[in-house]
Amino acid sequence: MLICAAAVLETEVQASDLDVNFLYQQNSDLYGTPIEVEPASLWGQFQTAFDRRATSINNDRFQPYNFSNVNGLWTGQDFNDIRNYDTIVARHAFADSFRTSARDTLLTLDLPVLSWIRQQHGFFARLLWNSLDNSDEESVSPLDPSYRSMEYSWWKTQLEEGHLRYGVRPFRTDPYAYVGGRIKDMAHVLFLWDARYYFKNFGDHCFELTLSAPITTSISIELGTSYQFGQHASEKKAVLKLLKTFKSGGIFNAGIEMRDRPALVAGITLPWG
Numbered sequence: 001m002l003i004c005a006a007a008v009l010e011t012e013v014q015a016s017d018l019d020v021n022f023l024y025q026q027n028s029d030l031y032g033t034p035i036e037v038e039p040a041s042l043w044g045q046f047q048t049a050f051d052r053r054a055t056s057i058n059n060d061r062f063q064p065y066n067f068s069n070v071n072g073l074w075t076g077q078d079f080n081d082i083r084n085y086d087t088i089v090a091r092h093a094f095a096d097s098f099r100t101s102a103r104d105t106l107l108t109l110d111l112p113v114l115s116w117i118r119q120q121h122g123f124f125a126r127l128l129w130n131s132l133d134n135s136d137e138e139s140v141s142p143l144d145p146s147y148r149s150m151e152y153s154w155w156k157t158q159l160e161e162g163h164l165r166y167g168v169r170p171f172r173t174d175p176y177a178y179v180g181g182r183i184k185d186m187a188h189v190l191f192l193w194d195a196r197y198y199f200k201n202f203g204d205h206c207f208e209l210t211l212s213a214p215i216t217t218s219i220s221i222e223l224g225t226s227y228q229f230g231q232h233a234s235e236k237k238a239v240l241k242l243l244k245t246f247k248s249g250g251i252f253n254a255g256i257e258m259r260d261r262p263a264l265v266a267g268i269t270l271p272w273g
Contacts, residue, residue, distance in 0.1 A: 058097075060149055062093070138172075176196045190213065221241070241254070248270075252267070
């Protein structure tokens with residue numbers, strides 16, 4: 001469904017209680033990475049990609065209050081998961097780093113099939129390429145009120161480039177189709193958006209929509225919503241986030257998860273130095 005909608009958009013383009021938690025963390029990515037000569041060997045390219053990905057993924061996974069980590073552990077019945085929190089998070093971070101690094105390395109190879117896809121400009125060629133590329137899009141978490149550096153990087157790319165991007169993520173435990181882009185009024189960007197469709201449990205349909213609106217050059221507001229229906233009871237969720245960037249490179253974020261018992265997360269991310 002989302003892919004069909006993306007095809008149409010591509011055609012047009014071408015034509016009660018409150019839990020409060022305050023965070024503090026440091027992030028070396030905010031300074032950017034120095035320009036280095038890309039290694040020639042395949043293993044060297046993988047190492048470079050892994051070093052870059054592992055830094056961002058570990059920063060996001062090990063931040064003081066990551067809702068996706070905590071919610072995932074508390075929904076289980078084995079309290080050993082809570083005691084082994086660091087080990088479990090590290091395992092997931094390594095798996096994510098390895099998977100995305102291998103994908104990045106693969107896409108740099110001069111394989112005939114990849115060269116052919118790069119040269120094509122049709123809808124299906126872009127669908128295939130975007131399904132392999134744009135791994136930062138997977139970091140978009142509409143229902144997580146905490147800050148993620150990779151998600152911030154994705155929105156920044158969308159703000160600067162503004163391309164309509166669409167694809168499918170079949171090689172996941174929760175496969176989905178996505179489409180996203182930006183909406184402009186003359187030279188002013190109104191908002192960025194990312195929509196997903198999941199088919200769960202062979203009978204449940206889940207739609208997610210994330211909107212990011214740049215209020216000023218340093219302040220943005222994000223709204224994430226989710227609606228699931230099908231064989232099981234329907235579910236509605238929403239998260240609202242505020243981000244403020246500083247000239248020093250720091251980022252302040254505040255997010256609220258709207259539910260029966262709302263949760264507020266506020267924090268600041270500072271560069272190393």
